Amino acid sequence: MRGRFDMTYRAKGRKKSVLVLTVYSILFAFLVLFCLYPLFLIAMKGITDGSGRITSRYLVDILRDGIYREVIWFTFWQAALSSILTLLFAFPGAYLLSRYDFPGKRFVIAASTIPFVIPSLVLAVGLIAIFGSSGVLSSILSSLSIPAPDLIGSRSIIILAHVFFNFPIALRILLARFSGLDPTLVHAARSLGAGRVRTFFTVVLPQMRYSVLSALSLVFTFCFLTFGIVLLLGGLNHTIEVEIRSLFVGLSEEGLHHAGALVLVESVIVLVTTYVYIWSSSRVSGRAEIVLSRPGTMRRKISPAGRFLVGTYVMLVLLIVFLPLLMVFLGSFMAGRTLIHAFTLDWYWKIMTMESGSGFSVTPLDSIRNSLLFGLLTMLLCLPLSYMTAWVMVKRGGRGKRFMDMLLLFPLGASSVALGYGLVSAYSSPPVSITGTWYIIVLVHSVIAYPIGARAIYSSMKSFPPQLERAARSLGASPVESFFRVKLPLILPGILVAAVFAFAVSIGELGATLMVSSEEYITMPVYLYRTVEGAGRELGPMYAFSVILMSTAFLSFLSIEIIQKVFLKWGVRGDT
Amino acid sequence: MTLEVVSVGFGYGGSVPVLKDVSISVGDGEVYTLLGSSGSGKTTLLNIIAGFLRPDSGRVMLDGEDITHIRPERRGVGMVFQDYALFPHMNVRNNILFPMKARNLARAEMDGRADELCELVGISHLRDRMPSELSGGEKQRTAIARALAADPRVLLLDEPLSALDAALRIELRGELRSLLSSLEVPTLYITHDQREAMAISDRIGYLLDGRIIEEGTPEKLYWRPERVQTASFLGFGNIFRVKARGNGSIATPLGPIPWNGDMPSHIGFRPDSVRIGTDGGGLKGKVISSEYRGSSLFLRVSCRSVVVIMEVDPHIGAGKGDEVTFSIPRDSIVPLR
C-alpha cells in the first residue's frame, strides 16, 4: 500500500518506497558486475605488481617516462584545444540561430543532430576523403600545382575532426539555453539604458555561463576519451585510450601494469570533468529544450548584415555536417581515386560478394548482420536500464542525490577500451565465461549507451507535470492506465531518443568492441577499421562500406522520427 | 451523499505538521469553501481527500464509508486542479472522454455524455481544440467538464479561478456558483480570495495553523465572525483589544461602551460601517491619509491613541489633515476572541 502511494505522490522523504530501493539494487548490480568490477580489475593492475603487492612503481613510471608522459599531455591539450575551438565556433552560431528566424532553420537544427548518430569512424573516413593524400583537397591543390600537405596522421587533423564531430553537440546545448532565455530581461535591460553590447555582456552572457561550462566539459570529456578518430587519423599520435589499447594488445605483463596506471590517471581526470558537466548542467535553469521560435521573443527582421552573418554561418554548419559524409558518399560511386572518375557500383558489388579470408573470418555482409542484431539487442537491453535510471533520478531527491546520479551515469566517463578489456579479463574463466560470446558485445554496448539514454528520458520525465498523473487517477484511471495513456505518450520523445542513441552507439562503437569481439562476431566498425588499416588501403570499398554504416545509423534515426510523428500526431503542438 | 473529514493531521516530514486537526463535513449539494492564506495547507488537504496523500491521523469518509485507504481511482472524487492539469496531448473532447474510457462505457453513451457536458459548461464549439489553444477560462471549463465526466461522488476545486484575470474571475464566479449548486454532490471549494468565497459558498471554513478555526455561512463570517484572525482575514480593518470595566461596560481605545454578556478580548467593526460627519456626540479625529478606491473613499483617521479605518461616501471629500467627526453604530461592533 505504502509503495503505491509513493508512486503517485512524491511525499515524505522518510518513506523511501520499496520500489525505489529495488530499482536501485537492480541498477547497481548491473553497474557493479559489468562496469565497476571490470574497471576495478584493470585499475588494480596499475597499483599492484606481479605478485599482487601494492606499488606506486607503475604510476611513477608513466608520469616519468617520456613516451607515456607525452601521451597524457597530448591527450590533455588536444582535448582542451578541441573543446575551446568547438565552443568558439558554436557560441556565435547558437546566438544567431536563437535570435533570427529564417526559412530552413528547422532543417539546420535537425541537421545538427546527425553527428549524434553517425559513427565517428565514418567521419574519419570522410576526412580521409577530403584531406587524405588522394583526397579532394589534394587533387584540387595539385591541379593548381600547389604541393598538398598530407594532414592524415597529423595532430591538426585530430583536432579538426574533434571540432567537426562535437560542434553540433555544443551548438545544441547553447541553443537550448539561448532560446530559453527570458526575453523580457533583455527588454528590461534595454529600457534601463543599457546598450546592445552592454546588455549582451551583463545580462545575456552571465545567464549562459553554466551552459557554456556544461558544453565545454562535455566536449572535453568526449575528446579526452576519443578513440576511433585518433586510431584512424592520428598516425603515430596516441591518446591515452589508443595507448591503452596497444598495451593491452601487446600482452606484455609490464605493459598491462602500465595500462592500468594510465587508466587510473585517465579516470581521475574524466571524473573531474564529468562531475563539472553534471554539476553545471544541473545549474542550467529553465527547460533544456530547443524552442524553434516563441511568440514575442527576440525574433526580429533581419538586417542585411545579419542576413549575411546568418547565411554564412548556416552554410558553414551544413558544410561541416555534410561535406565529409558527402565525400564518402561520392567516393563510394567513383571508379578511380579522385572525383573526376566514372560512376560505378563496383565497390558495393565487391562488398556484397566478398568472401571471408584475406585476414577476415567473416564477410562484410556478416558484419552488417552482426551489427544490426547487436544494435537491436542493445536497444532492448538499454531501454529498461535507461528508463529505470531516469526514474530513480527523478524520484529521489535530497542529500547525496548528485553523488548517486553521478554513480548511475558513471559509464559516461569510463574508458571504453579498459571496460572491454576488463570485461574479458573478469569473465573469461569458469564459473562465468562470457568471452567471445555475442552477448558480451551487447553487454558492453549497453553499459556504454544506457547513461546517454537515461539523460534523454530524464529530461522528458522532468518536464512531465506530476499532477497530470494525479488528474488521471482522480478521473478513475488505474496506475497502469494512467501510465500508458498519459505519461508514456508525453515522455515518448525522450524514450525514442534513448532508443536511437542505444542503437547508434552500438552500431558505431569501436574501442570496447575491438577488445571483446571474437572473429566470428565482428561488427561493422571493426570491419571498417580493419579495411582502413589493411594493406593497400583500397579506398573504394572503404567508402562503400562507410556509406552502408552511415545509412544504417541514419535510417534508425529517421525511422524513430517517423514513429514519433505518427505517435504524436495529436501531440504537444507548437513545441519542437 | 456527504463528505466528512475527521480530525485529519498531516506533515511533510518537517518539524511542524501542515495540518494538525482538520474536521469538515459537507452535505449533499452543498458548496463548502475552505478559505486560507497561501501555504496554509489547502491543496494538501485536497490531496488527502483525493487519495494522493495519506493522512498521518484521522479519516476521510464519503457517505459513511471510510475511504482513507482506498486508491485514488476508486474513490469517485472529482478534482479540478489549480492549474487545470489538462492532458496536453489530447484535445478537449478526449480529455472529457478520458474518465469514461477508464470506466469502459459504451461508445455511444460516452459521446452523448461528452456532448451534454460540453453543452453544460459552454464549450461545445471547442471540442476539437488542443489545451494549448484554449484561453484560461476555456481551460477551466474543460477541467470542470472533465471532472464531472467521471460522475464524481464529491467535487473538489482547487482555486479554479486563480489563474484568471480579475474581470473574468468575477464573471465566472457567478456562473460557477449556479453550476455548482445545480449539482447534487458535495463540493469542496478552495480559495484564498475572501470575496470569491463569499460569492460562491453555502458555508465557509477558515483554515489557519492546521485547524479550521471558524466556520459558518458567508453572511455570518462577513458580519459576525467570532475569532480575531477570521475577522482580520475577512476585512475587519478595525480590531481593538478591550478591557472589562465592571458595571456592565468595557473599555475600548475609543471610549467605554456598555456591554452585557460574555466579556470579549477584542472588538472589531468593518470600515464600511463607520458613519462620518454625523450629529453631535460622535468621536473626533484627524485624517492621516485618504485614498479613492472606486466607489468609496478610504480614510485613516487618528483618534485618541489608535487609527480607525473607514470606508465612506466619496462625496465627503475629506483630505489629509482635516478634522472629522464620526460614530460607530453599536450593532456593528462585533465581539471577538
Ligand SMILES: Nc1ncnc2c1ncn2[C@@H]1O[C@H](COP(=O)(O)OP(=O)(O)OP(=O)(O)O)[C@@H](O)[C@H]1O
Ligand atoms: N511535497 C511537499 N513537500 C514538502 N512540503 C510541502 C510539499 N507540498 C507542500 N508543502 C508545504 O506545505 C505547506 C502547505 O502547502 P499547500 O500547497 O497545501 O498550500 P496551499 O494552502 O494550497 O497554498 P496556495 O494557496 O499557495 O496554493 C506549504 O508550506 C508548503 O511549502
Ligand SMILES: [Mg+2]
Ligand atoms: Mg494550493
